[in-house]
Amino acid sequence: MRPMEQGQGQEPKRGQGPGALVIVGGGEDRPGEILETFVRLAGGDRARVVVMTAASDAPVDLERQYCEAFRQLGAAEISCLRTAHRHDAESPGVVEAIERATAVFLTGGSQQNLIDRLRGTPAHEALRRRHVEGLVIGGTSAGASAMSETMLVSGTSEDDPYAGCAELGPGLSLLPGAIVDQHFTQRGRIGSLLSALAERPDLVGLGIAEDTALVVSGRRFDVIGSGSVTVLDAASLSHCRRVTHHKKEALALCGVLLHSLPTGLRVRS
Amino acid sequence: MRPMEQGQGQEPKRGQGPGALVIVGGGEDRPGEILETFVRLAGGDRARVVVMTAASDAPVDLERQYCEAFRQLGAAEISCLRTAHRHDAESPGVVEAIERATAVFLTGGSQQNLIDRLRGTPAHEALRRRHVEGLVIGGTSAGASAMSETMLVSGTSEDDPYAGCAELGPGLSLLPGAIVDQHFTQRGRIGSLLSALAERPDLVGLGIAEDTALVVSGRRFDVIGSGSVTVLDAASLSHCRRVTHHKKEALALCGVLLHSLPTGLRVRS
Numbered sequence: 032m033r034p035m036e037q038g039q040g041q042e043p044k045r046g047q048g049p050g051a052l053v054i055v056g057g058g059e060d061r062p063g064e065i066l067e068t069f070v071r072l073a074g075g076d077r078a079r080v081v082v083m084t085a086a087s088d089a090p091v092d093l094e095r096q097y098c099e100a101f102r103q104l105g106a107a108e109i110s111c112l113r114t115a116h117r118h119d120a121e122s123p124g125v126v127e128a129i130e131r132a133t134a135v136f137l138t139g140g141s142q143q144n145l146i147d148r149l150r151g152t153p154a155h156e157a158l159r160r161r162h163v164e165g166l167v168i169g170g171t172s173a174g175a176s177a178m179s180e181t182m183l184v185s186g187t188s189e190d191d192p193y194a195g196c197a198e199l200g201p202g203l204s205l206l207p208g209a210i211v212d213q214h215f216t217q218r219g220r221i222g223s224l225l226s227a228l229a230e231r232p233d234l235v236g237l238g239i240a241e242d243t244a245l246v247v248s249g250r251r252f253d254v255i256g257s258g259s260v261t262v263l264d265a266a267s268l269s270h271c272r273r274v275t276h277h278k279k280e281a282l283a284l285c286g287v288l289l290h291s292l293p294t295g296l297r298v299r300s
Numbered sequence: 301m302r303p304m305e306q307g308q309g310q311e312p313k314r315g316q317g318p319g320a321l322v323i324v325g326g327g328e329d330r331p332g333e334i335l336e337t338f339v340r341l342a343g344g345d346r347a348r349v350v351v352m353t354a355a356s357d358a359p360v361d362l363e364r365q366y367c368e369a370f371r372q373l374g375a376a377e378i379s380c381l382r383t384a385h386r387h388d389a390e391s392p393g394v395v396e397a398i399e400r401a402t403a404v405f406l407t408g409g410s411q412q413n414l415i416d417r418l419r420g421t422p423a424h425e426a427l428r429r430r431h432v433e434g435l436v437i438g439g440t441s442a443g444a445s446a447m448s449e450t451m452l453v454s455g456t457s458e459d460d461p462y463a464g465c466a467e468l469g470p471g472l473s474l475l476p477g478a479i480v481d482q483h484f485t486q487r488g489r490i491g492s493l494l495s496a497l498a499e500r501p502d503l504v505g506l507g508i509a510e511d512t513a514l515v516v517s518g519r520r521f522d523v524i525g526s527g528s529v530t531v532l533d534a535a536s537l538s539h540c541r542r543v544t545h546h547k548k549e550a551l552a553l554c555g556v557l558l559h560s561l562p563t564g565l566r567v568r569s
Contacts, residue, residue, distance in 0.1 A: 189486050191509055191528035192560050217458050219488035222528075225560055240460055259460035259491075259550060263558070274564045281528060281562030289532075289558045291461050291494055293550030295543045 050167040052206055052247040056213040056239030056258065057139055057172030061100040065244045065256050069169045070104040073134030078106040081132040085114040085148045086140030086173040093138045120152035129157040134167035137174030143184055145177045146201065155203060162205055175213045175239060180204040181231060183212050186223030194273055194280035197227035206247065209235045216240040216258060228265040229282045236263035243294060252298040264288040319436040321475055321516040325482040325508030325527065326408055326441035330369040334513045334525050338438045339373040342403030347375040350401040354383040354417045355409030355442040362407045389421035398426040403436035406443030412453055414446045415470065424472060431474055444482045444508060449473040450500060452481050455492030463542055463549035466496035475516065478504045485509040485527060497534040498551045505532035512563065521567040533557040
């Protein structure tokens with residue numbers, strides 16, 4: 032990983048490989064720098080944005096907020112897909128909307144809802160196929176966690192690492208090689224992400240603070256918003272062991288590499 | 301650093317070099333495993349324990365709680381030194397009590413109080429001299445932070461690292477080479493400790509969870525209690541930079557080594 036100078040570089044052009052992923056730690060300003068970047072990557076005044084509230088059991092307010100924000104930011108078309116049930120994500124109308132979109136935004140809620148309602152459906156397949164072709168995908172909170180291949184289904188807050196405190200499951204497989212947690216700084220989630228890495232040290236842990244996003248464009252990573260992205264790299268764990276203590280299995284982890292990347296920082300892998 | 305097998309090794313004998321330091325992250329059970337270990341290290345039923353409430357502005361309750369706990373744990377003698385003003389720490393009676401003690405326990409409160417009232421006084425000099433000769437010193441919360449040479453005077457919670465979020469000052473200089481933070485896990489203090497290390501990458505950051513203690517005996521480190529000690533080693537920072545964003549100077553830190561050491565783990569340096 033190589034940190035680069037701060038600055039406003041060229042945005043990647045659409046149609047050149049996979050679209051950008053805008054992975055948001057929740058609680059972003061609406062509108063604000065993060066959603067503005069999302070709309071710009073999606074084509075600005077030519078953007079056709081689809082808001083998907085599959086993670087949420089209370090989608091009405093979210094749809095209203097995001098539609099209003101994207102309208103203010105000048106997107107050309109905005110539509111909402113309320114896939115509250117799996118069969119919604121199987122309908123040709125939903126697939127067609129994704130096919131037409133330049134960007135899809137996954138709202139917060141429960142990442143398990145998102146997986147239960149989308150994973151393996153024609154809508155999910157359309158998302159993956161179109162992403163490879165250039166579709167920009169944003170996700171906040173649950174929508175951020177769900178982007179990885181192996182997903183942090185749930186974790187605890189303000190806890191030291193212990194076996195079982197992070198539940199893992201399959202995600203939407205848009206972001207390979209990483210596992211994402213959100214509301215990371217504000218909820219004290221490092222113990223939970225470390226516990227996940229103890230099980231999967233082959234993955235890079237990405238802990239994203241609120242009102243902060245990691246923008247992944249090919250091999251380029253930009254941090255935007257107001258906070259930092261914490262990167263935990265457990266590839267060189269020198270010691271990883273369970274220590275039974277009373278009824279809990281605490282985890283000993285030695286040699287995790289930590290990077291704290293604030294907004295404005297750019298990294299190339 | 302070399303993690304060792306879990307187990308109950310031999311306690312270091314008194315009179316062989318400096319006494320043990322029992323560095324407690326606050327909120328410890330009273331009595332409980334940590335205070336029990338402290339009394340055992342102090343000589344068990346021959347322990348002469350002095351409780352110092354210099355950090356606190358409300359010492360009465362603390363004195364009652366700790367005296368009761370140490371009594372239950374079988375210490376031979378327990379006395380309280382209420383050095384609420386600097387001149388108290390200059391009195392021959394206070395120095396004499398420290399000279400007679402086998403162990404001193406520093407309660408919580410404000411670490412700046414502790415420094416203002418003790419640092420550079422005859423009581424502080426007695427503590428340092430007797431510690432080198434074998435005096436066991438315990439400290440919890442503010443009493444833990446104050447043990448280091450460079451002390452974290454104050455920091456923020458649930459924040460990403462930024463310049464100025466950790467205030468540093470001189471401590472009691474009992475523990476060289478490290479900087480201690482407490483209530484670490486429960487208050488989300490890693491951003492604050494990382495900010496301190498950005499200023500002083502030569503120091504090792506020790507983040508101690510509540511009801512958890514790091515017991516330092518010569519070159520041996522044991523974690524006891526119910527949580528973990530997070531060790532942050534910034535010696536090999538590959539990149540450390542301020543990133544101005546709005547009015548805040550966020551800190552970029554790359555290559556901090558993180559170890560999470562749960563209770564029962566022993567390390568030799």
